[in-house]
Amino acid sequence: MIDWGPRALKAQNEQIKDRLKYVSEDAAKVGEEYKRLEVQLASSAPNKEELLATGAKVNAALTKLSKANNYPSSSDLELLVSKIRSFSGTQFDVAGGGKNDGALEYFDRLVKPALTKAGWVHIDWVWEPSWDGDTFQLPPWSAETKRHYGLVPGVSNVIVRAAMHGGPNAAADELVSALNQIGIPATKEYATGANSNRNAVHILVGHQA
Secondary structure (H helix, E strand, O other), rough: OOOHHHHHHHHHHHHHHHHHHHHHHHHHHHHHHHHHHHHHHOOOOOOOHHHHHHHHHHHHHHHHHHHOOOOOOHHHHHHHHHHHHHHOEEEEEEEEEOOHHHHHHHHHHHHHHHHHHHEEEOOOOOOHHHHHOOEOOOOOOOOOOOOOOEOOOOEEEEEEEEOOOOHHHHHHHHHHHHHHOOOEEEEEEEEEEEEEOOOOEEEEEEOOO
């Protein structure tokens, strides 16, 4: 049962504040870089090549600023949907560091809906009995049925696993390509046999390295 008592809510609030602190620090650094480049652009000699080069640097700084908030844009998510829609019907399960893990929360609230929109089907993470693994549920961000997630701490970035052959393997390749294209670092691995869902794509979510 999920604990919604005052102590649990206070702890969750502190974790959110801590995550926002690091996001704000990153955004401040990028903001300073943007201001510096903006001044450089204003003071540049009226030379087309120099202006274009400086403008490209400004655009790169703005891109980094949007990424500092750790949120993909709506166009990023639409691109993700379009790239994986051809694998509509693919089942996937998800694992992460626990119900209070920020990276998993981010994935569940922003990225997972894009997979669902593309026709992918979220199912419970089911460990093989011999692995004796743990599962958990996330807080109810929405009214949809809450799936069980695998407890796999210590993951960096996103790891996508699938059986070596068959449809899920091709779907996993396309998902990894799409995630990297929208700025979410992801790698592909073959399934280890720890999960009972043989015909599913397994998505392990961790913090960006």
